[in-house]
Amino acid sequence: MKILILGSGGREHTFAYKIAQSPKCEKLYIAPGNAGTSNVGKNVSLNVGDFSGIKDFILENNIDMLVVGPEDPLVKGITDFCKAEPELKELLIVGPSKRGALLEGSKERAKEFMAMHNIPTAAYESFTVESLEAGKAFLETLKAPYVLKADGLAAGKGVLILNDLAEAKAELENMLKNQKFGEASAKVVIEEFLDGIELSVFVLTDGKNYKILPTAKDYKRIGEGDTGLNTGGMGAISPVPFADAEFMQKIEERIVKPTVDGLAEENIDYKGFVFIGLIKVGEEPYVIEYNVRMGDPETEVVLPRVKSDLVEVLAKAAQGKLDEVDLEIDERTATTVMMVSGGYPEAYEKGKEITGIENVEDALVFHAGTTTKDGKVVTNGGRVIAVTAFGEDYKEALKKSYQNVEKLQFDKMYFRKDLGFDLA
Numbered sequence: 001m002k003i004l005i006l007g008s009g010g011r012e013h014t015f016a017y018k019i020a021q022s023p024k025c026e027k028l029y030i031a032p033g034n035a036g037t038s039n040v041g042k043n044v045s046l047n048v049g050d051f052s053g054i055k056d057f058i059l060e061n062n063i064d065m066l067v068v069g070p071e072d073p074l075v076k077g078i079t080d081f082c083k084a085e086p087e088l089k090e091l092l093i094v095g096p097s098k099r100g101a102l103l104e105g106s107k108e109r110a111k112e113f114m115a116m117h118n119i120p121t122a123a124y125e126s127f128t129v130e131s132l133e134a135g136k137a138f139l140e141t142l143k144a145p146y147v148l149k150a151d152g153l154a155a156g157k158g159v160l161i162l163n164d165l166a167e168a169k170a171e172l173e174n175m176l177k178n179q180k181f182g183e184a185s186a187k188v189v190i191e192e193f194l195d196g197i198e199l200s201v202f203v204l205t206d207g208k209n210y211k212i213l214p215t216a217k218d219y220k221r222i223g224e225g226d227t228g229l230n231t232g233g234m235g236a237i238s239p240v241p242f243a244d245a246e247f248m249q250k251i252e253e254r255i256v257k258p259t260v261d262g263l264a265e266e267n268i269d270y271k272g273f274v275f276i277g278l279i280k281v282g283e284e285p286y287v288i289e290y291n292v293r294m295g296d297p298e299t300e301v302v303l304p305r306v307k308s309d310l311v312e313v314l315a316k317a318a319q320g321k322l323d324e325v326d327l328e329i330d331e332r333t334a335t336t337v338m339m340v341s342g343g344y345p346e347a348y349e350k351g352k353e354i355t356g357i358e359n360v361e362d363a364l365v366f367h368a369g370t371t372t373k374d375g376k377v378v379t380n381g382g383r384v385i386a387v388t389a390f391g392e393d394y395k396e397a398l399k400k401s402y403q404n405v406e407k408l409q410f411d412k413m414y415f416r417k418d419l420g421f422d423l424a
Helices: 010-020 051-060 071-075 078-083 098-105 107-116 129-141 165-177 245-265 299-305 310-319 394-405
Strands: 002-007 027-032 065-068 092-094 124-128 146-150 159-162 187-191 197-205 210-212 221-223 227-230 235-238 272-281 284-291 333-340 364-367 370-373 376-379 383-391
Touching: 002 010, 002 051, 010 027, 010 299, 010 310, 010 364, 010 383, 027 051, 051 078, 065 078, 065 310, 071 078, 071 098, 078 092, 078 098, 092 310, 098 107, 098 284, 107 124, 107 187, 107 284, 124 129, 124 165, 129 165, 129 187, 146 165, 159 165, 165 187, 197 245, 197 310, 210 245, 235 299, 235 394, 245 272, 245 284, 299 333, 299 364, 299 383, 333 394, 383 394
Parallel strands: 002 027, 002 065, 065 092
Antiparallel strands: 124 187, 146 159, 146 187, 197 210, 197 272, 221 227, 235 333, 272 284, 333 383, 364 383, 370 376
């Protein structure tokens, strides 16, 4: 099978690493890829938003399966585009339709979907610049902290959690009037704050059947102790120690099943991943948000634990035959530590040489923001490299991840040294 993966981050490198292991994978392309993906497949200079260019490449190279990594092309309708092309009718696509991708593309739509299908989530209201004063009045009815979410895609950074009412009102005005997050904040969802511990549950579905993948917990903030600015994720642990069988049963019955049933009831073409961001409040699970693809850096701990042939699993999902698959999962714990550029998530420099990759032992190196220049691997983004290791528990796995992180070096390299601090 000839396979094309869209994307350039750690998530896509992990997919490429697993897909390349399959005897069913004849040829693997990654567009645009990074320095790491070039070691397991062939990088292609294609923009993930260039749908006609992607179509031409698929036809010229007889691609059998398209795996869409990031959310942006899904929200813009890459799946619908391909399915509308008669020449691509045999193409297997892993990624939901544009209508399905609205679960991530619009926070308001996600909230409406949850309400419609009785899926537990925080109380909310949504506002535009015309209803700004009503939004401020709604804030007054809530207790601190206040949660403001840009309705559209904001690269994982469109959420503010504020403790001061006056500051929350000012930020609401800033988002709606001054477009703090661009068009993404033309509408803002204000919701009740839920106090608990977060986790992510990943589901692969063909729109009717589903498989629950390993759970994961990621660490979003730049600073130790979960302080500082939000990032795309500074590391992750899988499985989540507190997600025991009883809690997972609640998640499946109250959230996973109603979500997949809701997609089917609404006749939504959805063959791909549902990433459910959850919070455990007491002993009860609530949905914080949906994403319509795998998370990053959670992918770097979830996929390495999948022992089944990933190509076979993805093909069955795309064919609507996921019920024919048995997922085999590695019982060990996987952890990943993300190394980032100095200054990230604000201004940072690119082009710094990365050394020591060849010295990593008993761990996996997944490239995120890297490229090659003059034969050397250099930084090309804020989040640069993730190091994944296995252990009998998260402490043993983290020890291995950190031992290998110390072998890597680039100018102004930074990583969090406290992952798992909230699990002890």
